[in-house]
Amino acid sequence: MSADGIILVTGGSRGIGAATASLLAEQGSRVVVTDIAPEQPQGADAILWPTPFDVASEPVVVSVIAEIEARHGPITGLVNAAGIFGKMHPVENVRMENWDREINIDLRGTFLVARSVGERMTKRRHGAIVNVASIAGMTSGPIHAYTAAKAGVIQITQTLAAEWGRVGVRVNAVSPGFTRTVALEAGIASGALNADRLARNAAMNRLVEPIEVAQAIAWLLSPLASGVTGINLPVDAGFIAGSTWDAYGGLPEPPAA
Numbered sequence: 001m002s003a004d005g006i007i008l009v010t011g012g013s014r015g016i017g018a019a020t021a022s023l024l025a026e027q028g029s030r031v032v033v034t035d036i037a038p039e040q041p042q043g044a045d046a047i048l049w050p051t052p053f054d055v056a057s058e059p060v061v062v063s064v065i066a067e068i069e070a071r072h073g074p075i076t077g078l079v080n081a082a083g084i085f086g087k088m089h090p091v092e093n094v095r096m097e098n099w100d101r102e103i104n105i106d107l108r109g110t111f112l113v114a115r116s117v118g119e120r121m122t123k124r125r126h127g128a129i130v131n132v133a134s135i136a137g138m139t140s141g142p143i144h145a146y147t148a149a150k151a152g153v154i155q156i157t158q159t160l161a162a163e164w165g166r167v168g169v170r171v172n173a174v175s176p177g178f179t180r181t182v183a184l185e186a187g188i189a190s191g192a193l194n195a196d197r198l199a200r201n202a203a204m205n206r207l208v209e210p211i212e213v214a215q216a217i218a219w220l221l222s223p224l225a226s227g228v229t230g231i232n233l234p235v236d237a238g239f240i241a242g243s244t245w246d247a248y249g250g251l252p253e254p255p256a257a
């Protein structure tokens with residue numbers, strides 16, 4: 001996929017980032033994984049950047065990206081998977097330190113890494129970026145900063161795609177639905193989320209698997225998507241399609257097998 005360079009995956013030690021790093025490496029790419037808590041992603045034949053890489057820290061992002069390229073070669077693909085979930089609250093209970101943290105990592109961090117890598121790609125006139133947004137950025141929910149941050153990620157994806165299209169850099173987003181990662185399982189285990197409720201508005205009546213998001217990301221990075229830039233691709237088991245049906249009495253039950 002990228003014989004001439006490396007693919008950088010932020011937040012690649014766990015969850016969707018780890019599944020993506022693993023798939024890209026299996027497909028033959030040289031993959032470098034960074035994370036705020038660096039750990040070799042399970043089963044992935046990827047290069048782990050050993051020091052903490054906080055996407056919200058400008059000095060870290062700028063200096064480590066330069067070091068990664070000096071050591072491993074030009075970044076031709078970027079997956080911005082680092083992120084944190086939003087805390088669920090009624091609006092009056094939103095604490096501004098949580099607001100700042102979610103916006104800082106999920107929106108500002110995604111922009112910072114995309115810009116720092118993208119500037120290098122534009123000089124070489126080659127590269128593809130995939131930002132991990134969320135269906136939360138396309139709908140509403142009691143996670144005020146998170147939904148705003150993810151809507152912002154979808155927006156900056158379009159802006160950067162327009163800005164860099166003429167110099168051969170593609171920028172796209174994926175918007176996962178509720179995806180079975182450790183982070184989501186923790187929300188279910190704590191009782192904050194309910195697995196059946198998360199699944200039942202999805203047309204396919206299930207959660208998304210991390211590998212399914214990884215497959216969409218790998219496609220968007222690959223030459224198979226050479227004509228695609230500026231899009232936001234939901235990978236949501238039909239959550240957006242199905243979520244209005246409750247107003248009409250709910251989605252149909254499947255016929256008995």
Ligand SMILES: NC(=O)c1ccc[n+]([C@@H]2O[C@H](COP(=O)([O-])OP(=O)(O)OC[C@H]3O[C@@H](n4cnc5c(N)ncnc54)[C@H](O)[C@@H]3O)[C@@H](O)[C@H]2O)c1
Binds near residue numbers: 034132178184
């Ligand atoms: N799981 C879902 O249901 C779901 C749905 C939609 C979108 N997403 C998005 O997908 C992305 C990955 O989520 P996930 O479910 O795999 O979560 P996860 O917690 O399993 O993985 C996220 C990774 O990002 C890292 N990280 C956190 N803060 C960081 C920082 N400041 N700098 C660098 N790395 C940092 C974590 O250490 C972790 O390894 C996030 O952007 C999340 O918002 C997840």
